[in-house]
Amino acid sequence: MQKLPALGAIREVPGGKLIYLNDKGAAMLGVDTIEDAEALLNKNGFRGDVSMALPTGLRKWESASGESFYSHYECASMQYEGKDYELIRLSTPIADAGNKDVEQMVIQRTQKLQAALEAMETTRDALTLALDKEKDLGELKSRFVSMASHEFRTPLSTILSSAFLAKQYDAEHQQEKRHKHLDRIVASVSFLTDILNDFLSLGKIEEGKIVVRPVLFDVREHVKTMIQEAQGIVKPHQELVYKHEGWPDVMLDPTLLRHIVLNLIGNAIKFSTKEHSVIEVITHTDSYGLTLKVRDNGIGMSAEDQAHLFERFFRGANVSNIQGTGLGLHIVAKYTELMKGVISCDSTLDVGTTFTIIFPPISEF
Secondary structure (H helix, E strand, O other): OOOOEEEEEEEEEOOOOEEEEOHHHHHHHOOOOHHHHHHHHHHOOOOOOOHHHOOOEEEEEEOOOOOEEEEEEEEEEEEEOOEEEEEEEEEOOEOOOOOHHHHHHHHHHHHHHHHHHHHHHHHHHHHHHHHHHHHHHHHHHHHHHHHHHHHOHHHHHHHHHHHHHHHHOOOHHHHHHHHHHHHHHHHHHHHHHHHHHHHHHHHHHHOOOOOOOOEEEEHHHHHHHHHHHHHHHOOOOEEEEEEEEOOOEEEEOHHHHHHHHHHHHHHHHHOOOOOOEEEEEEEEEEOOEEEEEEEEOOOOOOHHHHOOOOOOOOOOOOOOOOOOOOOHHHHHHHHHHHOOOEEEEEEEOOOEEEEEEEEOOHHHO
């Protein structure tokens, strides 16, 4: 200290509760109680969570009456009976408060104080963000382990049993049964591949590694190719149709659009269980951009489920007996967002579902 201390106080760490204030300090601050002194220190920017980081030296203070004075300040850590405390000391007020040199010193100290506080806030925000990301990653890993242990069991069992049975059907007249089991193996492997691809996509999204590469292409021909590809998984009672209106050229990322369309078609096929199900894929281009619709007359979903539809791992109440990860629509929504699009869902239980995605016009890319 540059002058004998007039204020001496002790505060608990952590928490910042003031537990001692000397008489000179109370008179200097113009307070009657230790609670008033604690409130006044906080008002002067001397909060319990930042006091040890404040630069020592000359500062401007305000008493309970609102009068300003200048005093040198120090803060030191101490321990007593195993507990941590802060020892706060202020010098007697400097009489020449109007001196320009003193004012300049106070300005400099205030600037340093503000810089220190801003640095602490920035560091705290960065640490909070990093902690939230770490928690989110931990939750993601936990959900993956839980989901994988459940969803992997059935297809792996199917592969094992079908491989064993296919091996038994080696006679010429048994080839039909053999092919049936081979098809089951292929379907199970495809399902496992889809799960792993979903997690790879989700991981890249969470890490911000998805790069949108918009190019000008013919959306009509692009979707037609996807329709042909999806015909391989269409069930006998289902019909998959496609129609396009407007000009063919769009400016989007064709790879991301392919993932979106195939995912929505796959869901429509999976959840369309009626005797005759029609799945419609519609694209429409105009001055407002590209509108994509995928419509089915399947099992539909409730309004309650629609409110959580695009959340990670969410699955509707009426699809518990149908295989899935609950990641597909979350990824679709994220890919849509990355391409500046907006996705919506209109669905009614036992009637059907329509997904609508609107992408901006070429001029906005």
